[in-house]
Amino acid sequence: MKKMYLVLVGFILVILAFSIHQYKNPKVQESITYFPIDPKVTFKTAQTTLTVMNKPANTIVWKEHSTLDQKAYLRQDAALLYANGRLIDELWNWKQNTAIIDQEKRITLGESVLLQAITFHHAELHENDNQIFSSQAMSSAQLYFITSQAVEANMKKQLDEQTERMLQLNWNKALRHFSINLSNYQAFPLSQFNELAKDTLPGFTKSETGTIVGNLWEGLYKNYILGIKKADGTIENPKGSTLPLILIANDKTHLLVLTETSSAEPILLRQMMGEDD
Structure with a gap:
């Protein structure tokens, strides 16, 4: 089984293997776990x-x-x-x-x-x-x-530009923080990644895409949705965090997930892309 690790860089580099942290919800007993895809079930x-x-x-x-x-x-x-x-x-x-x-x-x-x-x-x-x-x-x-009386087309353009500007600023900050060379990766916002992955990701087969997506969401569920562990060991609610940027390594060895918490702390998730254990 592939594993994703949560990497937090401050004064200390902390690497966490997947463990289910039930953030603010002790009733949760199950989480998303990737297993090989059954092509007969849809x-x-x-x-x-x-x-x-x-x-x-x-x-x-x-x-x-x-x-x-x-x-x-x-x-x-x-x-x-x-x-x-x-x-x-x-x-x-x-x-x-x-x-x-x-x-x-x-x-x-x-x-x-x-x-x-x-x-x-x-x-x-x-x-x-x-x-x-x-x-x-x-x-x-x-x-x-849209709540204002502004021309709808103008407001849509303004919202697009505002969102893109904020995300690019935060993603670039995270890239610098973790010393990531963007030229070594294909980069997709999570929204675009999910749309592409409905078919096949660039450079991967449909089967490989399914494996990548399943493992990615297993990690997002356990280490993002249920709470983000920060460098000081505390768990932060993911609300207010930025839309994740997915980075697929050109050599197909791993992918990275970049986001920023509401308290402005850059977060890096790493998922290996070798053969299943």
């Missing part, structure tokens, strides 16, 4: 939506839904919602012996924002001979929520 539906409600005003309904073509030993969905490039909320849930996961949340906004919702849909499948497999899918949604 998701009939995998959907994320963002809808503006008239009443109450300034309210967004965020939904995600997925249905597997059969019941699974364990179903899990993890969803992230970003506003202008920073995480504002999460949805994650798991159920046993079911094919369906539905999640919904209503969010009230006070200003114009670019919303990006990203969802990873996962199933853990136990076969009769004690073999364990996975099935997975991804979905996303984007919405320009």
Whole structure:
């Protein structure tokens, strides 16, 4: 099994192997774990939506839904919602012996924002001979929520530029902080990475892409969604962190994930891309 490590550089370099940290939720007993993909099992539906409600005003309904073509030993969905490039909320849930996961949340906004919702849909499948497999899918949604009377096209352009400027500034700061040579990698924001990975990532087969995506989301779930461990050992809520940048090494040995916490601490996740153990 591939492993991802959380690398935090301050005065001390800390490397953590994957361990499940149940951030502020002791009831959680399961998490996303990657197993080889079963090509015979598929998701009939995998959907994320963002809808503006008239009443109450300034309210967004965020939904995600997925249905597997059969019941699974364990179903899990993890969803992230970003506003202008920073995480504002999460949805994650798991159920046993079911094919369906539905999640919904209503969010009230006070200003114009670019919303990006990203969802990873996962199933853990136990076969009769004690073999364990996975099935997975991804979905996303984007919405320009505009409260002002400005021309919509102008406001969309402004939100795009504002978000891109903030993300580029923070990603570049993290690249310098960790002394990463960008020319050695293909770089994709998580939103773009997930769209590409629905088919195949550049330079990889569909099977290789599935393995990379499954291991990546296992690590994101355990070391990002459930809480980010900082250099001082404390766990920080991921809310307010920047949209992760995924860096795929040109030599295909590893990938990196860069983000910044709400307290402005650069974070680096590292995932090896060798053969499964």
